[in-house]
Amino acid sequence: MTEFAPFIVAxxxxxxxxxxxxxxxxxxxxxxxxxxxxxxxxAAAAAYIFYELHGVHHxxxxxxxxxxxxxxxxxxxxxxxxxxxxxxxxxxATQVVATIGILLVITGVSTARYGVITIDxxxxxxxGTFEVAxxxxxxxxxxxxxxxxxxxxxxxxxxxxxxLGLQMRAVVDNPELLDLAxxxxxxxxxxxxVIGCCxxxxxxxxxxxxxxxxxxxxxxxVVDAFGAAAVGRFNNIPLTFGAGIGIGVVARLITKFxxxxxxxxxxxxxxxxxVLFFVLVLSxxxxxxxxxxxxxxxRTLVIPIAVKRVLVVVAAVTVVFLPAIVGAKLPVYxxxxxxxxxxxSLALLVRTSGQLSLCQLTFVAIGATTFSHLTVGAGLPWGxxxxxxxxxxxxxxxxxxxxxxxxxxxxLALATFGFGILVERLAFNFGVMFGRGGQRSAARPDFIGIHxxxxxxxxCAVVAALSIxxxxxxxxxxxxxxxxxLADAPVALAVNGAxxxxxxxxxxxxxxxxxxxxxxxxxxxxxxxxxxxxxATFSTMSSITLLTVLAIAGRSLVAAPIIAAIAYVIVxxxxxxxxLSSYLQIAFGGSAxxxxxxxxxxGTVLSKLTSSSAWRVARSPVTARLQLRSEVGS
Amino acid sequence: MIExxxxxxxxxxxxxxxxxxxxxxxxxxxxxxxTGLIGxxxxxxxxxxxxxxxxxxxxxxRVLLDGEDVTRLPVxxxxxxxxxRTFQRMQxxxxxxxxxxxxxxRESATAGSRPWSHVWDGRGERHAAIxxxxxxxxxxxIAELADSPVVSLSTGQRRLxxxxxxxxxxxRILLLxxxxxxxxxxxxxxxxxxxxxxxxxxxxxxxxxxxDMSLVMRVCEHIYVLDFGTLLFDGTPAEVxxxxxxxxxxxxxxx
Numbered sequence: 039m040t041e042f043a044p045f046i047v048a049x050x051x052x053x054x055x056x057x058x059x060x061x062x063x064x065x066x067x068x069x070x071x072x073x074x075x076x077x078x079x080x081a082a083a084a085a086y087i088f089y090e091l092h093g094v095h096h097x098x099x100x101x102x103x104x105x106x107x108x109x110x111x112x113x114x115x116x117x118x119x120x121x122x123x124x125x126x127x128x129x130x131a132t133q134v135v136a137t138i139g140i141l142l143v144i145t146g147v148s149t150a151r152y153g154v155i156t157i158d159x160x161x162x163x164x165x166g167t168f169e170v171a172x173x174x175x176x177x178x179x180x181x182x183x184x185x186x187x188x189x190x191x192x193x194x195x196x197x198x199x200x201x202l203g204l205q206m207r208a209v210v211d212n213p214e215l216l217d218l219a220x221x222x223x224x225x226x227x228x229x230x231x232v233i234g235c236c237x238x239x240x241x242x243x244x245x246x247x248x249x250x251x252x253x254x255x256x257x258x259x260v261v262d263a264f265g266a267a268a269v270g271r272f273n274n275i276p277l278t279f280g281a282g283i284g285i286g287v288v289a290r291l292i293t294k295f296x297x298x299x300x301x302x303x304x305x306x307x308x309x310x311x312x313v314l315f316f317v318l319v320l321s322x323x324x325x326x327x328x329x330x331x332x333x334x335x336x337r338t339l340v341i342p343i344a345v346k347r348v349l350v351v352v353a354a355v356t357v358v359f360l361p362a363i364v365g366a367k368l369p370v371y372x373x374x375x376x377x378x379x380x381x382x383s384l385a386l387l388v389r390t391s392g393q394l395s396l397c398q399l400t401f402v403a404i405g406a407t408t409f410s411h412l413t414v415g416a417g418l419p420w421g422x423x424x425x426x427x428x429x430x431x432x433x434x435x436x437x438x439x440x441x442x443x444x445x446x447x448x449x450l451a452l453a454t455f456g457f458g459i460l461v462e463r464l465a466f467n468f469g470v471m472f473g474r475g476g477q478r479s480a481a482r483p484d485f486i487g488i489h490x491x492x493x494x495x496x497x498c499a500v501v502a503a504l505s506i507x508x509x510x511x512x513x514x515x516x517x518x519x520x521x522x523x524l525a526d527a528p529v530a531l532a533v534n535g536a537x538x539x540x541x542x543x544x545x546x547x548x549x550x551x552x553x554x555x556x557x558x559x560x561x562x563x564x565x566x567x568x569x570x571x572x573x574a575t576f577s578t579m580s581s582i583t584l585l586t587v588l589a590i591a592g593r594s595l596v597a598a599p600i601i602a603a604i605a606y607v608i609v610x611x612x613x614x615x616x617x618l619s620s621y622l623q624i625a626f627g628g629s630a631x632x633x634x635x636x637x638x639x640x641g642t643v644l645s646k647l648t649s650s651s652a653w654r655v656a657r658s659p660v661t662a663r664l665q666l667r668s669e670v671g672s
Numbered sequence: 673m674i675e676x677x678x679x680x681x682x683x684x685x686x687x688x689x690x691x692x693x694x695x696x697x698x699x700x701x702x703x704x705x706x707t708g709l710i711g712x713x714x715x716x717x718x719x720x721x722x723x724x725x726x727x728x729x730x731x732x733x734r735v736l737l738d739g740e741d742v743t744r745l746p747v748x749x750x751x752x753x754x755x756x757r758t759f760q761r762m763q764x765x766x767x768x769x770x771x772x773x774x775x776x777x778r779e780s781a782t783a784g785s786r787p788w789s790h791v792w793d794g795r796g797e798r799h800a801a802i803x804x805x806x807x808x809x810x811x812x813x814i815a816e817l818a819d820s821p822v823v824s825l826s827t828g829q830r831r832l833x834x835x836x837x838x839x840x841x842x843x844r845i846l847l848l849x850x851x852x853x854x855x856x857x858x859x860x861x862x863x864x865x866x867x868x869x870x871x872x873x874x875x876x877x878x879x880x881x882x883x884d885m886s887l888v889m890r891v892c893e894h895i896y897v898l899d900f901g902t903l904l905f906d907g908t909p910a911e912v913x914x915x916x917x918x919x920x921x922x923x924x925x926x927x
Contacts, residue, residue, distance in 0.1 A: 515791070515792075516779050516783070516790070516791070516792070516793060517790055517791050519765075519768060519772050519775070519776055519779060520776070520779060520780065520783060520790060522765050522767050522768055522772075523765045523768075523776045523780070525765075525767075526764070526765040526766050526767060526768075527763035527764055527765050529727065529747075529759070529763050530759075530763040530764070530765070530776070530780075530837065531748075531776070531780045532746075532747040532748045532751065532780075533725055533747055533748075533751050533755075533756065533757050534751055534756065534776070534777045534780035534781050534837065534838070534841040534843075535748050535751035535752045535780050535781040535783070535784050535841065536748055536779075536780035536781070536783040536784065536790070537748045537783075537784065537785040538748070540783075540785060540786075540787050540790055541783070541790050543787075544787060544790055544791060
């Protein structure tokens with residue numbers, strides 16, 4: 039027993055912090071209905087403030103902690119409440135994009151200021167240890183647990199017995215009634231956001247000494263709290279806290295059994311996401327709280343058919359002569375063509391059926407590694423390997439779509455997020471992917487006159503054009519109508535005989551296929567990919583950035599993927615700046631957030647700015663859901 | 673229990689938590705006739721509908737379709753066996769046109785549970801779908817609205833789109849939940865004719881929940897009256913009009 043004790047003690051300490059963060063997250067979600075993907079980023083930001091004050095300017099740690107938790111936390115909470123109120127009326131896909139935008143802005147600012155390296159964070163709590171029944175416990179660990187337990191118990195008591203707590207519970211059930219009864223739902227929500235962000239800030243400065251200060255790492259580690267929140271059904275605060283401790287302990291115990299430098303080294307850190315994904319996949323529908331979906335009209339630019347034809351011809355001619363125009367920059371344009379396919383695969387999910395995928399680059403990564411095994415490993419012809427690489431990702435898409443069968447938009451987004459990080463932390467380390475010094479390589483196409491950089495470009499451009507064409511055909515076909523029906527009125531599909539589960543799985547499979555092909559092309563373009571480099575390219579952080587870029591690029595299935603690829607790949611290649619990636623994160627995140635706050639569509643924003651009559655009112659499909667029971671009847 | 677083609681409800685009880693919404697209700701909506709289901713607000717009409725189409729699981733009781741017990745089947749399986757419906761709170765696809773909404777009825781039915789049918793239909797089925805959509809649009813009197821976006825319609829027109837979708841879906845038993853609310857006088861007349869046409873020409877069975885009593889009395893052959901979740905009375909329109917119990921349920925005991 040004693041050999042496990044240190045792991046259990048350390049697990050309880052970190053688990054308590056996850057539990058603390060998760061409790062804050064559940065509080066804001068319960069009261070506002072907005073799931074804050076930026077919760078971890080709030081924690082990271084607070085830790086940076088603490089570091090700036092205490093580590094750089096030598097302010098006493100007590101004062102620094104007070105400023106970050108009791109001043110900065112609440113201030114950020116107030117800002118977030120304003121944003122939450124702005125996006126309360128948009129569909130939940132746009133809400134997810136909005137909080138992801140906040141996340142990107144905060145991490146972008148942090149990395150621009152402090153760089154991407156991990157800074158040693160001062161352990162400000164007492165260092166000594168004491169012994170209880172032959173087990174050494176650090177004072178820092180004891181204090182961490184006591185602070186977390188006190189905060190969560192205080193929150194629970196407050197929720198249970200105070201007047202404001204009662205109002206918070208009421209605002210969950212019926213904000214209109216609360217309004218009529220004389221309490222303002224807005225001020226109740228504001229209090230919830232302030233408390234929730236204080237909890238996040240506290241968890242950030244408690245966690246940072248153990249991990250060091252790294253914006254992305256800290257953001258995602260607090261996101262570990264999502265697993266605990268899922269166990270607590272995004273609803274039950276004590277259960278959430280308990281789950282946080284449980285996950286912390288089990289994760290630490292695994293580190294005892296799985297030594298470092300092994301392919302399973304990522305298991306402890308991916309445990310929360312394993313929990314998140316499987317809780318979501320295995321839960322019955324109706325387990326989690328869902329809210330009424332909002333529909334909001336948005337505006338699209340009406341382009342006459344003749345103009346569209348001219349544009350297509352111009353685009354085709356441009357593509358043909360592009361290699362001659364751009365010269366040495368050609369690989370950038372080839373990469374952009376690949377990203378067009380990736381954005382189309384994403385737009386197929388988001389725009390036709392309102393389903394969110396936060397792990398699109400995971401599909402891409404799996405396609406890339408499979409392609410490498412098929413060409414370099416098995417020696418298959420290039421073209422056949424390309425198609426097979428796409429097909430290999432199809433079952434993965436089907437697995438990821440499992441939560442989509444029974445859960446509403448937000449929980450699908452969470453499950454894809456969990457899946458992405460799970461694969462990134464766990465499977466990327468496997469020898470078959472990029473792990474153990476593994477390096478995946480692939481050749482460029484070389485057949486019937488297609489070879490070299492130009493041949494590569496034309497192949498990628500043709501694939502991009504075919505994927506756009508496929509998306510347009512799907513959107514106009516029976517499947518497209520079924521998907522739109524699925525998003526707007528799933529019950530209507532069911533009462534007419536369609537099995538909506540199948541529709542969802544099909545579109546995920548098609549999307550995964552496209553992403554897999556794009557992955558194969560990507561590997562062929564870059565030649566070789568090793569662990570560290572591909573970790574960044576295919577990371578979940580990059581996946582969620584793609585989603586914000588697509589949100590900025592608009593709702594068209596044709597124009598949006600092209601605009602998104604230009605913004606994500608081509609424009610940055612002409613800018614030289616040491617902090618470029620940070621600034622891009624801020625720009626993409628900030629724009630997506632602004633668009634979400636201004637009505638949820640770039641078309642709506644542009645039409646307001648130009649006040650032109652060319653913008654036609656349309657309706658977005660609401661985020662897909664299959665909560666049949668609560669929606670029908672009176 | 674009599675074996676009839678159509679829908680039979682046998683001893684249906686539905687509870688919301690501890691609240692009994694529908695208690696031990698039995699009735700039949702056979703094919704070839706229009707059956708009315710009326711009652712004051714909160715009587716349990718929509719709850720009964722939801723239990724019939726599978727959106728709610730009853731605590732006890734059975735739902736029989738053509739003599740077969742479908743109580744445990746999911747919504748789409750019941751629809752595949754010929755049970756169609758419309759909603760009081762309408763379920764339309766806001767981002768599509770009227771025609772696309774109506775053809776979704778047929779397309780959902782043909783998609784069913786076969787993956788390939790979700791993606792592709794043969795030429796014959798595509799033509800049949802267009803024909804079925806056109807006919808449903810015409811029957812419901814909204815052919816001229818076919819290309820309008822659903823967003824631009826009035827409540828009454830949206831009800832007709834819902835009806836057309838159910839008609840295009842080809843269900844033999846249609847459950848219609850307050851289909852005439854929001855329709856003007858002319859539209860209601862036409863609506864009644866459409867229902868009778870469906871019964872006469874297609875041999876459909878219709879179960880109609882409706883507040884417009886003149887419509888109910890005009891088109892229904894048999895009427896069931898629900899009150900506080902129990903079956904209060906059933907009979908022909910004339911019998912229902914004469915019933916003291918029914919009048920009391922509607923107008924209060926003072927009447």
